[in-house]
Amino acid sequence: MTARWLWRAAVPLVVVGLWQVAYQLELASGVLLPSPRAVAEAGLRLHSSGELWPNLWSTLSAALGALVLSAVVGVPLGVLLGMLPRTWAVLAPYLNAVNSMPRIALAPVFFVAFGIGQGSKAALGFSVAVFVFLMNARIGVLSADDDHRRLFAVLGASRLQLFGKLYVPVAVPAIFTAVRLGVVFALLGVVGSEIIASRAGVGQLITTYSATLTMAPVYALLLVIAVFTSLLTALVGAVEGVLLRWQRADPSPGRSRSRTGDGDARGAAVTAGSRTGEGSAADAGAAVRSRTEANVLEIRSVSVRFGASPSVLSELTLTVPAGQFVAVVGASGVGKSTLLNVVAGLTPADAGDVTVFGRPPDAGRPDVGYMFARDALLPWRTARRNVELGLELRGSTSREHARQMLDVVGLSTAADLYPSQLSQGMRQRVALARTLACDPSLLLMDEPFAALDAITRSTLRDMLLKLWDQGTDRRTVLFVTHDLTEALLLADRVITLADGAIRSDVRVPYGRPRDQQALMARPDYRTLHDHLRADLAPDPVPTTGPAVDLAPDASPATSSPVHRRLGPLTRWRA
Numbered sequence: 001m002t003a004r005w006l007w008r009a010a011v012p013l014v015v016v017g018l019w020q021v022a023y024q025l026e027l028a029s030g031v032l033l034p035s036p037r038a039v040a041e042a043g044l045r046l047h048s049s050g051e052l053w054p055n056l057w058s059t060l061s062a063a064l065g066a067l068v069l070s071a072v073v074g075v076p077l078g079v080l081l082g083m084l085p086r087t088w089a090v091l092a093p094y095l096n097a098v099n100s101m102p103r104i105a106l107a108p109v110f111f112v113a114f115g116i117g118q119g120s121k122a123a124l125g126f127s128v129a130v131f132v133f134l135m136n137a138r139i140g141v142l143s144a145d146d147d148h149r150r151l152f153a154v155l156g157a158s159r160l161q162l163f164g165k166l167y168v169p170v171a172v173p174a175i176f177t178a179v180r181l182g183v184v185f186a187l188l189g190v191v192g193s194e195i196i197a198s199r200a201g202v203g204q205l206i207t208t209y210s211a212t213l214t215m216a217p218v219y220a221l222l223l224v225i226a227v228f229t230s231l232l233t234a235l236v237g238a239v240e241g242v243l244l245r246w247q248r249a250d251p252s253p254g255r256s257r258s259r260t261g262d263g264d265a266r267g268a269a270v271t272a273g274s275r276t277g278e279g280s281a282a283d284a285g286a287a288v289r290s291r292t293e294a295n296v297l298e299i300r301s302v303s304v305r306f307g308a309s310p311s312v313l314s315e316l317t318l319t320v321p322a323g324q325f326v327a328v329v330g331a332s333g334v335g336k337s338t339l340l341n342v343v344a345g346l347t348p349a350d351a352g353d354v355t356v357f358g359r360p361p362d363a364g365r366p367d368v369g370y371m372f373a374r375d376a377l378l379p380w381r382t383a384r385r386n387v388e389l390g391l392e393l394r395g396s397t398s399r400e401h402a403r404q405m406l407d408v409v410g411l412s413t414a415a416d417l418y419p420s421q422l423s424q425g426m427r428q429r430v431a432l433a434r435t436l437a438c439d440p441s442l443l444l445m446d447e448p449f450a451a452l453d454a455i456t457r458s459t460l461r462d463m464l465l466k467l468w469d470q471g472t473d474r475r476t477v478l479f480v481t482h483d484l485t486e487a488l489l490l491a492d493r494v495i496t497l498a499d500g501a502i503r504s505d506v507r508v509p510y511g512r513p514r515d516q517q518a519l520m521a522r523p524d525y526r527t528l529h530d531h532l533r534a535d536l537a538p539d540p541v542p543t544t545g546p547a548v549d550l551a552p553d554a555s556p557a558t559s560s561p562v563h564r565r566l567g568p569l570t571r572w573r574a
């Protein structure tokens with residue numbers, strides 16, 4: 001740190017030294033290149049004569065006005081244009097044409113409109129700087145993650161909420177870049193206007209001294225402007241540091257303390273009261289009621305295709321009764337996420353019928369929760385504020401349920417940490433708490449634990465099962481995974497997808513709780529696993545082996561006798 005400051009201080013000394021050498025070697029005429037000493041003396045004279053400060057203030061105040069106005073107009077416009085790609089497509093050629101005009105040529109227009117003074121100077125500064133804000137804010141919005149957009153859609157955010165809670169925050173880093181550039185552009189416009197015509201300002205002084213070829217005060221003025229611009233930029237940097245503190249992964253004790261919290265969570269108790277917290281979403285009551293409906297999900301002959309490519313889902317039919325934990329397994333690209341997106345109302349079906357709790361799917365329903373493969377945490381919100389997001393968007397005033405959910409996933413001590421300060425496992429737990437905070441009756445989970453190490457994955461699976469099994473009515477879960485072992489460990493029923501349709505549909509014949517080692521040691525486990533795996537291939541080889549009878553464990557969850565003949569055509573029957 002000290003070394004950096006020393007190097008920084010050395011740079012102007014080196015520049016002044018080189019300047020002095022150039023002056024003494026007479027590399028340029030004395031008019032063009034006065035000595036550093038002459039420039040310093042000219043600066044002092046400007047100060048003592050009283051010329052410097054009123055003129056500097058005149059320039060800086062006009063530039064500051066231009067900067068603020070540019071931000072006030074440019075940022076909302078840029079964010080809106082980022083949100084509305086069609087509007088952008090229409091307006092882009094015109095905006096680019098205006099932006100490419102040499103704005104300095106507008107100075108006479110501004111003189112006529114506002115007179116020679118602060119108004120016309122600020123107007124020219126604004127005309128240059130506003131595009132910097134507009135373009136940067138738009139680019140900032142375009143940097144929003146697709147998962148964040150999906151998350152806001154799933155949580156039912158309005159356009160206004162999208163604007164204020166996603167797009168403006170996501171554009172903030174780009175807006176800070178715009179402020180740094182905007183300072184320079186606003187000054188350019190203001191000083192340019194002063195040079196053309198003005199009664200006061202640094203530009204006016206520069207014109208006066210240049211007219212008599214007295215360059216020392218001109219350089220002195222430019223240096224003073226450079227110093228003030230640097231101070232302003234440093235101030236912007238300090239504000240940015242505070243507002244964007246979430247960007248930095250903080251290696252402070254808070255981080256290490258929270259990381260050790262991973263272990264604490266393994267024993268995290270799932271309290272019975274946590275689902276009945278008074279802060280649950282307003283429609284939680286309706287959600288709990290809908291949990292008891294017979295068939296939560298009915299998909300009949302649904303087909304989905306994107307563009308001219310072959311159908312991703314082809315006449316797929318699936319019925320899921322309330323409280324069932326269904327694992328959806330399939331090779332990469334087979335349409336698992338598409339299936340969840342259809343159920344969530346994010347992707348419309350091209351043919352067929354889908355009903356979720358008796359109604360067509362609709363993005364933003366409180367009774368449907370969706371957890372993505374990536375956590376989609378908003379980096380500018382703390383863990384607690386991330387969990388609160390769904391309640392906030394749905395207008396719930398109480399945050400108590402979110403706090404309880406953080407407790408349930410064992411992260412109450414990490415509530416005030418930013419995502420950049422959390423481990424991947426902690427981030428997924430925050431995402432789980434966020435998904436459950438609105439108390440959904442149907443839980444869509446798209447490979448939520450795929451990116452985690454084996455131990456953390458196992459912890460989170462246990463946590464999920466506890467949360468699923470909690471209370472009187474189990475949630476219904478559609479859990480996408482690549483991992484057959486995970487499917488057999490978690491689910492009541494496993495369906496495999498291949499070629500856009502359900503290839504097999506099998507009741508998992510094991511009781512709960514399930515222990516992975518014990519499960520894998522069972523002779524029937526390997527048989528079931530291998531049959532399902534054979535069904536994952538795009539073009540399955542028909543099973544020629546003997547029929548397999550799988551008897552369930554004598555546990556309450558699977559006490560009814562289930563004997564399934566396994567093979568490519570095995571179907572689930574409720």
Ligand SMILES: Nc1ncnc2c1ncn2[C@@H]1O[C@H](COP(=O)(O)OP(=O)(O)OP(=O)(O)O)[C@@H](O)[C@H]1O
Pocket residue numbers: 306312330331332333334335336337338339
């Ligand atoms: N919005 C989209 N536009 C065009 N094609 C899409 C879109 N969404 C998905 N697809 C295509 O649909 C197919 C199925 O994608 P999907 O994400 O549902 O597969 P998946 O089974 O979830 O794969 P993975 O396990 O790798 O996540 C892929 O070929 C994909 O390219």
